[in-house]
Amino acid sequence: MKTQKTILVVEDEKSLCKAIVDILSRNNFLPIEAKNGKEGVELALSRHPDLILLDLIIPEVDGITALKKIRADAWGARVPIIILTNVSATNEQLVDDIVTHKPMNYLIKSDWKIQDVVAKIQEILGK
C-alpha cells in the first residue's frame, strides 16, 4: 500500500526543478525528476506516478509531444497532468492539442507560486 503519492516533475530548468522537488518532499510527496521530454515519457510509463508536472519547452521531446505519448498509453490516458509553462495559449494548434489531450490544468509559471501549485496537486489528489 502506497503511503506517499509519486509526482513526476518534467522540467529542464534546474533551479526551478530543485525548488519544486524540495517543496514536494516537504509536503510528503515522493518526487521523481526528469530533465527532458524523452526521460519524462519513459519515467511516466515505467513508474506510473500519481501525477505529472510537465513543462512545454523541454529538450529532446517537447511537452506537447510528451503529453500525446503519455495519453496514448492505457494508463497514461487517465493520469492527472499539470502543464506548467510560460507559453501562452495564443496558438490555435496548441489550444487544440491541449483541449484534445486534456491535462488537468494549464498553468502559467509567472502567475503561480510553487506553494499554490502544490496546493493544486493536493486538491487534485485529494490529499
Add this chain to the structure above:
Amino acid sequence: MIKLSVCIFCLFIPLSYAQAGAILSLKNDVGVITIDNEMPVDSSHDILPIPVEATAPLGVLAEKLPLFDISSDQASNTPNGANRTTIRVAPGETLPISVKLSNFGGGKRVDVLVHYAIYNSSRDEIYSASETVAVETTVSLVKSATIPYGTYPGIHIAKTSITYQGQEFPAVTQFSFMVERKFFGIFQSDFFSYMFIVVIIGVFMFFLGNILVKHRREMRFIPLDYSNIPHNRRTFYEILSDTIMQMSRRVGDDAITIASKVSGLEIDATTGRILNLDGSPAKIIAELVSEYEKLFGKKVSFSFRKEIEPKGSS
C-alpha cells in the same frame, strides 16, 4: 431647587429687662416681671410701674425690616437645561443664571446688590459680576455668565449672593454644573459616545458589506453550465467561459467587453455566458487569450473541468 430663607424676627424688649435676664409675661392685663432664679412676685398688691412699650401689642412693636428669599437655577429655556443633573457648558459659552428674589419684609422697595460668581473645583473664582436691582415684592433675573476660554473641564459652582441695607444674615444660593469641551460642536463625552456608535456601525457595515460583496462575487463567478452543448464542443465552451470569468475577476467587466469583440464568439454581455461559437473553437480561444495578453498584459491559465462519469460506468 436650592432655597435659602432668611427670617428675621424683631421683638423689642426693654433693654434694661432683657439684659438682666428678666422674663416678661402678662397676667390679668398686669405685667409680671420675674427675675432669674427667683420666685414670681405677686404684684397685685405691690404693683411696679410698667413701661408703656411692654404693654403695647406685639404687632405694633415688630419693626418691618427687609427679609429676602433668594433662589437660583440655570435658565430652563437653554439648550442644556433640560435636565439639571446634566447641565453642561463649554468654555466660551454662556451659562444663563436665573435668580428669583422675594421680599417678605414688607412692601418697601429695597435696593439689592446681586453678586454672581462661578468657582471651579479648586474653589478658584473664574467669573464674577454684580448688579443692583430694586425689589419691592418679587424680581426675576437672568444673568448670562460667559465661561472663560481655557477653563478646565470639571464640576463648577454658580453662586449668587445678595447684599442689602439692614441685612443681618448672608443670603446665598448656588447650583453646580459641568464645564466640558466640545469637538465639532458636540460635547466631548457625547462625541466619544457617538464615535463609539459610529465605529460599531462602521465595523458592522464593513463586515456586512464584505459578506454581501463576497456572496455577490461567488454568485457571479459560479461556473456556468454547458451540459446542453454537444460533448465534442463542450470543453471549448467551458474553457472560454472560465477564461472570461477568470479575467473578469482580475480586470472587471472589461473582460466581457473584449470577449464580445472576438470574431466568432457570441456571448451574453451581462453574464458572459457563451451563446455560440462560429468557426474553429481553438482559434477563438487562442484569439481571446491573445487579446487579453495584449490589452491587460496578463497570461491566461486554464483548468479543465472534471468529466462527469456516466451512471453505471466503473
